[in-house]
Amino acid sequence: MTKREEKDMLDLLEIDEVEQLFEDIPEEVRVELDMPEGLTEMELMSKVKDKLKKNHIESSSFLGAGIYEHFIPSAVQEIIGKSEFYTSYTPYQAEISQGMLRALFEYQSLIAELTGLGAVNTSMYDHSTALAEAVLMSTRINRKGDTFLMPKNTHWDHDPILKNYLRGKDIDMKLVDHDDKGQIDIEDLKEKIGDDTIGFYVGSPNIFGILEEEVDTFKDLREDNGCVMVVGTNPLILSLMKPPGEWGADIVVGDSQPLGIPMAYGGPSVGMFSCRKKHIRRMPGRIIGETEDSQGKRAYCMTLQTREQHIRRERATSNICTNQALMALASAVFTFIQGSTGLERLAKENYEKAHDVARRINELEGFEAPYFKSEFFNEFTVKTPMDSDSLYGECQKRDVLPGVPLDKKEKFSSLPSSMLTAVTETKTEKEIEKLIVALKEVVA
Amino acid sequence: MNTDYRQARYKMDLLMERGEGRMLKDNPLPEGIARKKAPDIPDLPKHEVVRYFNRLSQMNYGIDTGFYPLGSCTMKYNPKYTEKLASLPEATDIHPYHPEEFSQGNLEIMWELQNSLAELGGMHSVSLQPAAGAHGEITGLMIAHQYHKDNNEERNEIILPDTAHGTNPASVSMLDYNLLEIPSKEGCVDLDALEEAAGDNTAVFMITNPNTLGLFEKDACQMAEIVHDAGGLLYYDGANLNAIMGKTTPGAMDFDIMHFNLHKTFGTPHGGGGPGSGPVGVTEELASYLPVPIVEKKGDGYRLNYDLENTIGRVKGFYGNWLVLLKAYGYILKEGKDGLERATERAVLNSNYLREKLQGVLDLPYKPLRKHEFVLSGKRLKDKGLKTKDLAKRLLDYGYHAPTIYFPLLVDEALMIEPTETESKDTLDGFAEAFASIMDEDEETIKEAPKNTAVGRVDETKAIRDSVLSYMMRD
Numbered sequence: 073m074t075k076r077e078e079k080d081m082l083d084l085l086e087i088d089e090v091e092q093l094f095e096d097i098p099e100e101v102r103v104e105l106d107m108p109e110g111l112t113e114m115e116l117m118s119k120v121k122d123k124l125k126k127n128h129i130e131s132s133s134f135l136g137a138g139i140y141e142h143f144i145p146s147a148v149q150e151i152i153g154k155s156e157f158y159t160s161y162t163p164y165q166a167e168i169s170q171g172m173l174r175a176l177f178e179y180q181s182l183i184a185e186l187t188g189l190g191a192v193n194t195s196m197y198d199h200s201t202a203l204a205e206a207v208l209m210s211t212r213i214n215r216k217g218d219t220f221l222m223p224k225n226t227h228w229d230h231d232p233i234l235k236n237y238l239r240g241k242d243i244d245m246k247l248v249d250h251d252d253k254g255q256i257d258i259e260d261l262k263e264k265i266g267d268d269t270i271g272f273y274v275g276s277p278n279i280f281g282i283l284e285e286e287v288d289t290f291k292d293l294r295e296d297n298g299c300v301m302v303v304g305t306n307p308l309i310l311s312l313m314k315p316p317g318e319w320g321a322d323i324v325v326g327d328s329q330p331l332g333i334p335m336a337y338g339g340p341s342v343g344m345f346s347c348r349k350k351h352i353r354r355m356p357g358r359i360i361g362e363t364e365d366s367q368g369k370r371a372y373c374m375t376l377q378t379r380e381q382h383i384r385r386e387r388a389t390s391n392i393c394t395n396q397a398l399m400a401l402a403s404a405v406f407t408f409i410q411g412s413t414g415l416e417r418l419a420k421e422n423y424e425k426a427h428d429v430a431r432r433i434n435e436l437e438g439f440e441a442p443y444f445k446s447e448f449f450n451e452f453t454v455k456t457p458m459d460s461d462s463l464y465g466e467c468q469k470r471d472v473l474p475g476v477p478l479d480k481k482e483k484f485s486s487l488p489s490s491m492l493t494a495v496t497e498t499k500t501e502k503e504i505e506k507l508i509v510a511l512k513e514v515v516a
Numbered sequence: 517m518n519t520d521y522r523q524a525r526y527k528m529d530l531l532m533e534r535g536e537g538r539m540l541k542d543n544p545l546p547e548g549i550a551r552k553k554a555p556d557i558p559d560l561p562k563h564e565v566v567r568y569f570n571r572l573s574q575m576n577y578g579i580d581t582g583f584y585p586l587g588s589c590t591m592k593y594n595p596k597y598t599e600k601l602a603s604l605p606e607a608t609d610i611h612p613y614h615p616e617e618f619s620q621g622n623l624e625i626m627w628e629l630q631n632s633l634a635e636l637g638g639m640h641s642v643s644l645q646p647a648a649g650a651h652g653e654i655t656g657l658m659i660a661h662q663y664h665k666d667n668n669e670e671r672n673e674i675i676l677p678d679t680a681h682g683t684n685p686a687s688v689s690m691l692d693y694n695l696l697e698i699p700s701k702e703g704c705v706d707l708d709a710l711e712e713a714a715g716d717n718t719a720v721f722m723i724t725n726p727n728t729l730g731l732f733e734k735d736a737c738q739m740a741e742i743v744h745d746a747g748g749l750l751y752y753d754g755a756n757l758n759a760i761m762g763k764t765t766p767g768a769m770d771f772d773i774m775h776f777n778l779h780k781t782f783g784t785p786h787g788g789g790g791p792g793s794g795p796v797g798v799t800e801e802l803a804s805y806l807p808v809p810i811v812e813k814k815g816d817g818y819r820l821n822y823d824l825e826n827t828i829g830r831v832k833g834f835y836g837n838w839l840v841l842l843k844a845y846g847y848i849l850k851e852g853k854d855g856l857e858r859a860t861e862r863a864v865l866n867s868n869y870l871r872e873k874l875q876g877v878l879d880l881p882y883k884p885l886r887k888h889e890f891v892l893s894g895k896r897l898k899d900k901g902l903k904t905k906d907l908a909k910r911l912l913d914y915g916y917h918a919p920t921i922y923f924p925l926l927v928d929e930a931l932m933i934e935p936t937e938t939e940s941k942d943t944l945d946g947f948a949e950a951f952a953s954i955m956d957e958d959e960e961t962i963k964e965a966p967k968n969t970a971v972g973r974v975d976e977t978k979a980i981r982d983s984v985l986s987y988m989m990r991d
Contacts, residue, residue, distance in 0.1 A: 073862065077941045081869045090861045093868055094763050096732040096885055101768040105761075107635055110852030113597050120846055124606035126621035127614075135611040138833060147562060149603065151569045159578030159594050161586060161786035164920070166976070167969040168523065168912045171576030172788040174530070175569065177986070181532040184986035185555045191985045194789060197647035200833040208690070232829035236658050240692035276549075283549055312540070314549050337622055338612030338834025339647065340791035352983060358789060362990070363979035365971040366964075369527075375979040381650070381686035382923065386695050391686035394648035394779065394794075398787030405569055408531055411559035416540065423544055447546055468615055476613050 132503040133473040136451045136494025140330045148332045151405045166373035173372035177360045179404040186310040187324040188317025189346040193357035195396040196343025199327035204237035205356045206323045210271040210300040212354040221272035225250040228481045254280040254444025271300030281451030291320035309449045311415040323347045332406025342399040356390030422450035426495040451494040460489045466514040521915030523969045524574035532987035534558040575970035587889045587920035587932025590780035598843035612834040623818035627811040629845045638767020639797030643806040644836040650683040652775025652794030655831045659805045660720045671719035679728045703729045703882035718748035724756045726887035728924045740770030757781045759887035762857030782844035793840040862937035863888040873948040889934035904929040910965035914950040
């Protein structure tokens with residue numbers, strides 16, 4: 073702003089200096105910031121780049137456990153980098169925001185197609201928070217119970233987050249064991265489910281990378297007990313796996329990160345959220361609906377807003393406002409670029425590569441892979457012949473990150489020394505060989 | 517007046533309409549859980565997908581298109597260098613369980629950001645985990661909940677002024693607290709009403725300052741005294757921090773817990789709805805309650821600390837929206853002390869200038885001096901059989917995004933306008949002229965607006981009635 077401009081503005085306000093506009097802030101609360109002065113863009117770029125260079129990202133990584141390394145076609149970044157998209161906000165004014173509205177409707181449609189449940193919102197923060205919101209929604213669907221059943225074979229972040237979201241409520245979170253194949257222990261589930269059950273969760277793939285096979289039993293248990301079934305999944309496997317909507321799920325959650333979103337140290341990703349049509353008024357989050365404009369032309373807008381905080385305030389279904397919309401757009405672009413055929417090919421490639429690597433690790437002296445003998449997708453458990461942390465540390469020295477040590481997580485401390493290894497399409501033969509050699513050397 | 521703005525209009529089918537169902541072959545999964553039919557997603561040439569979304573972008577309006585005075589949302593210009601930083605492979609291609617030794621760059625940046633935010637908020641410690649403002653709010657309330665519980669106190673009420681953002685009461689209900697809403701006096705918190713409301717049941721008093729009318733709550737310290745005397749905690753909703761940077765801090769005003777909206781105050785893009793980031797700051801007394809992990813410095817290096825004595829645990833997977841954190845970090849470093857203070861000054865000057873220009877055109881309730889935003893009442897439109905919504909739609913034809921409308925609730929036919937610091941006097945003058953010009957137009961033109969956007973007035977009632985929420989739900 074030029075001095076002249078500023079003077080004209082101050083003149084209109086009949087004041088001499090900007091400081092007069094802050095006269096309403098009392099002297100006793102005034103502060104002086106203790107911060108450095110600003111930088112030029114050139115200085116900034118070099119400073120931040122130097123810091124980021126302290127990251128070492130060249131290792132051969134087989135880390136997963138909720139965030140996966142997949143190849144992202146360049147077109148995805150190109151589209152979400154369009155500033156008409158990324159510099160807009162929640163489409164409150166539908167007429168001038170049709171681009172984002174329609175893109176998000178496409179996203180909702182894709183997720184519906186994958187999960188088999190028609191009603192989808194534009195995103196929650198991530199898998200864990202989507203799950204917590206799904207449990208809260210379950211209490212709105214089923215008002216009779218006071219217990220939610222969480223299987224033990226889920227991500228270690230889910231439990232503390234859910235506990236926090238259940239603060240102030242008289243709801244008990246009960247753990248259901250897994251069997252020796254790593255799947256939900258059906259007998260334990262049957263024992264714990266009953267009249268007081270609000271609902272139960274099924275993760276498939278679960279934290280061990282395993283696909284739960286007793287889907288018909290889950291369906292029956294849900295019906296027999298009149299409770300809510302929440303399923304958590306990876307959208308990529310849904311191109312091969314029977315959609316949870318077909319085996320009784322009321323709500324499906326997960327993370328769309330595998331669909332076109334970088335690992336980015338765990339965020340931003342996309343909390344995926346879909347449910348049965350009959351539950352739409354109990355859903356959290358922004359939802360885009362199809363409609364027409366005044367001329368009868370097809371148009372889109374945010375809908376069912378009376379569920380939301382900006383209209384319904386304390387009676388809203390959730391407090392969520394800002395979500396992860398741009399990342400939902402990334403997932404939509406990624407999925408359309410793959411198409412049905414590409415998605416299937418990608419899922420199969422992940423499946424086959426992971427199974428191949430598991431076989432090769434299993435052949436190594438002292439290793440057992442998978443440790444849990446069940447069908448898995450692109451991630452599996454490995455029993456290690458030495459302490460999992462030490463193994464990890466030794467591999468790290470060889471620039472290989474072999475998998476997340478599993479028995480070091482409190483909830484899995486009763487497992488033998490083990491790790492969780494993920495293999496996606498990005499792993500080259502050279503990297504896989506490097507992993508095998510490292511494991512061999514470390515235990516030798 | 518200039519109504520030359522024209523948004524692109526493409527008549528296109530949904531991509532989802534072009535799918536052709538097919539059966540899945542050679543499915544490696546066991547029969548019982550194998551999909552039989554492939555998902556009905558079209559197989560299209562890549563360039564057609566790119567072209568489709570490119571056309572959609574032309575049917576969308578962002579800050580880079582024009583003025584976006586959406587009150588409460590702080591739609592300032594999003595600098596491009598932050599996008600560049602967030603696209604570097606060192607920032608994107610790193611797994612959350614990447615070893616600490618190999619993630620020192622990330623950890624150092626997060627540690628410095630924690631410190632900068634603590635300084636800007638006058639807080640002792642900061643957690644970067646919450647993903648958005650509302651997420652920060654509920655995190656703050658979880659901290660308060662745990663704090664009172666540890667002190668063996670059963671405090672079940674949260675007090676809010678009637679000017680509060682909708683997320684505040686919604687956060688209160690999510691944790692099953694009782695909500696006590698107190699009426700405002702001349703647009704600000706009524707100290708007598710607060711005094712009356714505060715008591716043994718008060719867990720938290722939540723406000724934003726300046727409030728949603730854009731008025732600075734100059735009695736903030738007295739409020740803190742009342743609430744603290746009653747044994748409650750004070751929560752600062754950071755949505756309006758852009759109005760006070762370098763002038764005062766929530767800490768200086770005796771708040772105990774606050775959140776920051778990095779996507780508002782620190783220039784990170786709003787992404788069509790997100791991702792944002794809502795870090796939470798607390799006083800020294802509450803520092804051990806923050807979610808884990810937080811980043812700490814140890815010797816020459818940085819590490820994730822999971823070991824906080826009274827931690828509430830977690831509120832989100834991993835460490836927050838890292839790429840948003842990185843962008844805000846870049847913004848704060850680039851602006852520095854001088855730039856951030858100037859941003860606040862200019863935001864407040866712009867707001868008051870535009871308020872002065874518009875207050876004759878529509879009504880301005882409450883006294884004039886505003887901080888970063890102001891609220892007009894469109895009640896005089898009713899004489900012409902019009903509503904605030906009609907005016908908002910007509911503004912779109914002039915190439916402006918509409919202000920926030922029908923909020924705050926205590927103003928009849930409200931329009932909430934936040935110009936931000938990045939707009940020039942010319943832009944503000946143009947916007948004021950458009951406003952005045954619309955007021956001279958005939959009712960029909962306004963009621964039939966918008967005409968220059970990708971579609972005409974959207975039928976929201978039909979959307980609710982039909983509830984078509986995905987292509988699958990069309991029939």
